[in-house]
Amino acid sequence: MHSYYYFIHKDRPVSDVPGAIKFFLVLTLLLQLLWHSLQDPIVAKAEDLAAPLSTRTYVMSSLGEPIAVSKLLNLWLQAFDNQPGASISFHQLDYPRLTEWLDTSLALDPRGHYPMLVAARVYGSIQDHEKQRIMMDYIFYKFNEDPNKYWRWLAHVVITAKHELKDLNLALKYANALAEKATGDNVPYWAKDMKIIVLEDMGQIEAAKILVGALIDSNEITDPYELNFLTSKIKVLEKKLLKKRQSVEK
């Protein structure tokens, strides 16, 4: 009860305020409203993606919090297509500039995978083959820097090249790199096997069969499931090869 009384009656009544003060309070409020009405109307204008600053600048401006600033940059970049009052599609984004931003974010947080995920699944999934290729090139470039770390994103790119771009030669180039460079224990066999699948799809069944045979003979594969898969794959490839030969003979 006491505190209620205190909060209601702690100030003097409004009538104690000099009239001039009340008058000028209202007047200045009106002045502010008038000022605002005279300003140019606010129009939504889509902005182009500017070049990122150096990583050092971000580190210093965040007082030495590179990981936090990298995460914030990721979110900001991801939302760049939704600017206040204007919405731009990913098609309109400057893709080479976009890769600079992704690179900056990765430099700030080298252990993060966020930039690679958006490169593969967000910016790399648009219906613009030229821009898709820029993103795929970027992922391939990053893969070459650290194959055992970024193999999964290149595997995604193999699928994109094969199914969306329908560019089997490109898919083979990436699958080849996966098989040759991603040799770490953390890389699963299915990623290394992608080359066989792409060769098979390209109709190079003989080459695929030789590759499977070489893999089995190398004794590098110890996993029984993988060996089973490769053995059955050889049988499937042999059948396909036989069919192919028969159709040629006919």
Added chain:
Amino acid sequence: MFFQILTISKYTVIESLRNRLFLLTFLVIVISFAMVEFIGDLAITEHRVTQAAILAAFLRMSAVVIVTLFVVSSTVRELHDKTLEMILAMPIRRGNYYLGKLIGYFYIALVVSILFGSLLLLYADSQQVFIWSVSLFMELVLVIALSLVMLFTFNQVPSALTGVFIIYGASRIVTSIFLMAKYPIIAHTSIAQQFMDGFIELLTWLLPDLHRYTQTEWLTYNTADWATLLPLLGQTIIYLLFLSFIALFDFYRKNF
């Protein structure tokens, strides 16, 4: 003597309760929680890592700002209300008064660290959060001592706060500045440049290694272990003593 120190620290804690400092801390926690949950909805991958990284950076900065504002405003009020003069008129050594205030502020720093750390438990590994919270406490200990030094030097809130934030900010980024100066893109050999390089190197010697404290990386990638805290503890003790003697040097010379 010990009783005097404890009484002063006790009243410092009471003042923090009356200033609704902990209410403010809870408010920061609620705002941070709402913010970080929203961020979690925006992220399309690495949700927990993104949330932990942004939350940790925000809480670290908030803790420093809250504690600095409290220490500076509370001590300056004692200076201006003549409470300090009244206390010093009693048979209390200036050193005991300083120590009492320091212990009271440490208690506040401890509570803030624990409260902020408990929110992080929702997003990161508990051991890493514990190490992060201990490190935050040590960082706040240095911020408290620095705030007292700045206040005894400048006597005014704006200048003291500016001083604290400049030195704190410089302590966190001085290593980056040093590396930039040491390995420039275009090499300069002018006297002015050499002077600046020397000055920056001097700063790295004089300022504490705050960039090693309370690292977000610990929470996001579980990189800290108990041994991480040892060098931080060493730096905290040395720099706390250094700042305390600067503050006492100023305090003993003051005429009221």
